[in-house]
């Protein structure tokens with residue numbers, strides 16, 4: 001079946017007890033046993049498992065083509081659970097421009113005994129050079145944030161296999177609609193479901209999908225129970241509902257993003273546009289070879305520098321200045337100012353999350369703001 005169909009029907013059936021078409025929200029923290037002490041269902045206590053969470057985990061695992069899904073209270077929580085499968089002394093390779101929350105997490109974790117190297121992973125030679133005998137995990141984020149660089153997942157997988165390391169891909173931006181890392185050989189996919197899965201800026205969540213069941217998935221299952229960073233039933237319900245429209249939302253958003261990228265590219269005040277769907281993007285061939293579509297995130301740089309970028313963001317009416325991405329409303333962000341002094345982001349850059357508004361209205365908004373900037 002196609003992803004649009006799976007997004008609706010995976011682990012989603014009318015309730016046999018009531019006929020309810022929309023799933024119930026199971027707030028119950030505990031689940032009854034029969035007189036003989038046996039559980040009535042597989043559920044016993046909501047930290048170890050809850051019907052809303054199980055349905056979400058199964059659906060995301062199916063969309064990604066994996067064998068097990070684990071939902072967490074945030075995307076960072078999901079990434080953390082993958083790191084928790086590593087032992088002190090293990091070496092991790094992560095992208096130099098990795099999501100800043102993941103960077104903080106890895107730096108913190110280096111304190112518990114992980115060693116980490118941040119590498120420009122769109123350059124596969126650099127990845128190869130960074131591999132050590134104790135490398136256990138290569139974390140990939142593609143397209144990257146906010147420069148939209150593309151890492152060749154197949155090549156990273158080949159290097160990791162040879163080194164006996166695993167590969168985790170943060171698939172938050174492309175989603176399984178546009179990219180299936182497990183099919184390309186990755187071991188794990190991680191998601192911030194706060195973004196396109198939820199899709200409405202109203203729920204925080206994260207999911208890990210593993211390609212196959214092994215000792216690490218057993219660890220993740222234990223972590224949900226022992227560390228307890230699980231999402232609430234209502235949060236799971238919201239993400240599961242968001243998933244139903246995710247493919248059609250993102251397809252429409254990506255189409256608009258392509259149009260906006262081409263518009264910006266031809267604008268005299270714009271010096272550079274970063275969008276992997278543009279044929280002159282430096283990694284276009286790799287993107288076209290591993291993605292089914294190019295997503296709805298883009299960034300661009302202005303000839304007028306930081307001042308022009310800030311002025312443009314301020315002049316937009318439909319693009320809200322806010323962190324985050326992937327929802328129905330378009331967002332714009334001056335990443336340098338948000339990330340602060342240590343940021344590697346160019347000061348003249350704006351990052352855009354293209355929403356579901358009519359593209360002509362978005363283009364008119366950009367035109368107006370750029371004229372004034």
Ligand SMILES: *Cc1c(COP(=O)(O)O)cnc(C)c1O
Nearest residue numbers: 074075076099170172192194205
């Ligand atoms: C937002 C984001 C995260 C973190 O997710 P939270 O749900 O905010 O914890 C991780 N990776 C990427 C690529 C993101 O965009």
